[in-house]
Amino acid sequence: MSNVPGELKYVSSHEWIRVEGDGTVTIGVTDHAQEALGDVVFVELPDMDADVSAGDDAGVVESVKAASDIYAPVSGVVIAVNEDLEDAPEMVNSDPYGDGWFFKLKLTDESELDDLLSADEYSAACEEE
Amino acid sequence: MGHKTPLYELHESMGGKLVDFGGWDMPLHYGSQLEEHNIVRQDAGMFDVSHMTIVDVSGQEARKYLQYLVANDVARLEVQGKALYTAMLNEQGGIIDDLIIYLMTEKGCSNEWYRLVVNCATREKDLAWMADRAIGFDVTLNEQPELAMVAVQGPKARAKVAALLGGSREQTINQLSVFQGFESEGWFIARTGYTGEDGLEIMVPEDEVAQFWSALAEAGVAPCGLGARDTLRLEAGMNLYGSDMTDSVTPLESGIAWSVAFEPADRQFVGRDVLDQQKANGGYDKLVGLVLETRGVLRGHQRVIVDGVGEGEITSGTFSPTLGFSVALARVPAGTGAAAKVEMRGKEIDVRVVRPPFVRNGKKVFE
Numbered sequence A: 001m002s003n004v005p006g007e008l009k010y011v012s013s014h015e016w017i018r019v020e021g022d023g024t025v026t027i028g029v030t031d032h033a034q035e036a037l038g039d040v041v042f043v044e045l046p047d048m049d050a051d052v053s054a055g056d057d058a059g060v061v062e063s064v065k066a067a068s069d070i071y072a073p074v075s076g077v078v079i080a081v082n083e084d085l086e087d088a089p090e091m092v093n094s095d096p097y098g099d100g101w102f103f104k105l106k107l108t109d110e111s112e113l114d115d116l117l118s119a120d121e122y123s124a125a126c127e128e129e
Numbered sequence B: 001m002g003h004k005t006p007l008y009e010l011h012e013s014m015g016g017k018l019v020d021f022g023g024w025d026m027p028l029h030y031g032s033q034l035e036e037h038n039i040v041r042q043d044a045g046m047f048d049v050s051h052m053t054i055v056d057v058s059g060q061e062a063r064k065y066l067q068y069l070v071a072n073d074v075a076r077l078e079v080q081g082k083a084l085y086t087a088m089l090n091e092q093g094g095i096i097d098d099l100i101i102y103l104m105t106e107k108g109c110s111n112e113w114y115r116l117v118v119n120c121a122t123r124e125k126d127l128a129w130m131a132d133r134a135i136g137f138d139v140t141l142n143e144q145p146e147l148a149m150v151a152v153q154g155p156k157a158r159a160k161v162a163a164l165l166g167g168s169r170e171q172t173i174n175q176l177s178v179f180q181g182f183e184s185e186g187w188f189i190a191r192t193g194y195t196g197e198d199g200l201e202i203m204v205p206e207d208e209v210a211q212f213w214s215a216l217a218e219a220g221v222a223p224c225g226l227g228a229r230d231t232l233r234l235e236a237g238m239n240l241y242g243s244d245m246t247d248s249v250t251p252l253e254s255g256i257a258w259s260v261a262f263e264p265a266d267r268q269f270v271g272r273d274v275l276d277q278q279k280a281n282g283g284y285d286k287l288v289g290l291v292l293e294t295r296g297v298l299r300g301h302q303r304v305i306v307d308g309v310g311e312g313e314i315t316s317g318t319f320s321p322t323l324g325f326s327v328a329l330a331r332v333p334a335g336t337g338a339a340a341k342v343e344m345r346g347k348e349i350d351v352r353v354v355r356p357p358f359v360r361n362g363k364k365v366f367e
Helices: A030-038 A110-115 A119-128 B008-013 B035-043 B062-069 B123-133 B157-165 B168-176 B208-219 B226-237 B273-282
Strands: A015-019 A024-029 A040-044 A057-063 A067-071 A076-079 A102-105 B017-021 B022-031 B045-046 B053-058 B084-088 B096-101 B114-118 B140-143 B147-153 B181-184 B188-189 B199-205 B286-294 B303-306 B310-321 B325-332 B339-344 B347-354
Touching: A015 B303, A024 A030, A024 A076, A030 A110, A040 B114, A057 B168, A067 A102, A067 B140, A119 B347, B022 B035, B022 B096, B035 B140, B035 B226, B045 B226, B053 B062, B062 B114, B062 B123, B084 B286, B096 B123, B123 B140, B140 B147, B147 B157, B147 B208, B147 B303, B157 B168, B157 B199, B157 B208, B168 B181, B168 B188, B226 B310, B226 B325, B286 B310, B286 B339
Parallel strands: none
Antiparallel strands: A015 A024, A024 A102, A040 A057, A057 A067, A076 A102, B017 B022, B045 B147, B053 B114, B053 B140, B084 B096, B096 B114, B147 B199, B181 B188, B188 B199, B286 B325, B286 B347, B303 B310, B303 B339, B310 B325, B339 B347
């Protein structure tokens, strides 16, 4: 069974969101997603300062098996990207909720956070797949 | 639920992620496909290949039959145990399957016989085709479903297996030349493989294979799944039946013209007329290697664009763990030169066209 930390928020496209409490969020892909992808070999991240809307493509993760889009789960401006993934994409597999984070956004509309899934809701969504 | 090899329970207990492969439940990986790949390039890994089909061919006309059945010429096998890679063709020259043929006896002896190893997904059509072609020959075909098979591959594979087995099997392993196999106390041990590394493929009675697999694991041979098997064979420039070749393309169009014996010119094998014609006319598609040295991964079925020449298609592509970038096999028009483009996720990306293989014995080999 994959790991779904209770303190994070989720979307059904398998990104996790950590609400930092200062109007910013950190985003990555879930343990369930990295397990389904298999070994990650390349990660394409959004540009710094890019304006993204909830649901936009914000990057690509390529594993030995397939390429998958990464979606922005909420709207905002990109304020940080995890450049370490360039040289060590395997961190997405080994530490999806820690060193394997993808990017940080400054939220444009905090009310969008209300639409995100809780850990329990996300676990239930995964089981339905 | 698919067929299970005698190692199924061990795969489960060792953490294998089991997937359907040609109707068989087989391990995709045991945690990390990349680590398994690297272990085979640097040390030794083992694969359960018990799903593959083994057919023994004997009888007075065994040689004559095989000279008709396949595109390579088994008369080239001079020494006992030697193996031949070849394709079995239909009347249109299309590839029904690729296979390995071992000469199991001395050449020309009165009971000369051969062992064939064909793919699992093609088993039924292969057996039916072989039986049909056998009509009129004094030949007997015997499938050997009770034999399991383990491939142990990597620079340290032979030494590890020899030390583990000891005795006469150790001696057998030490005597084998490349692409040769011998029977040894009821096992058949061959120095062949599908990874581009030295190693062995070992056929074992199914009731002995679990113990052998466990002993190999204890001796430090890592279990490896189909995922690593695919990246290893692709780096080694070896075709996968069903992806890089099918029954609608010929060996000439599949990069394995070297496995067709056109001499002697009077040997009539199935599909020969089409190949002779194709060779005389020229201009047929070719299977080439593609290399993408920047980010991104080439994948099967992506479109290949060759400016001023035409279009082709990637037949299999992957990230190469050994090289750190992506490589692929692609079928392209005859006039393709050193450069091409691949359509990836809506963009045309420049790639280099090279001659496979990409990796042999752990090292980059293409120009």
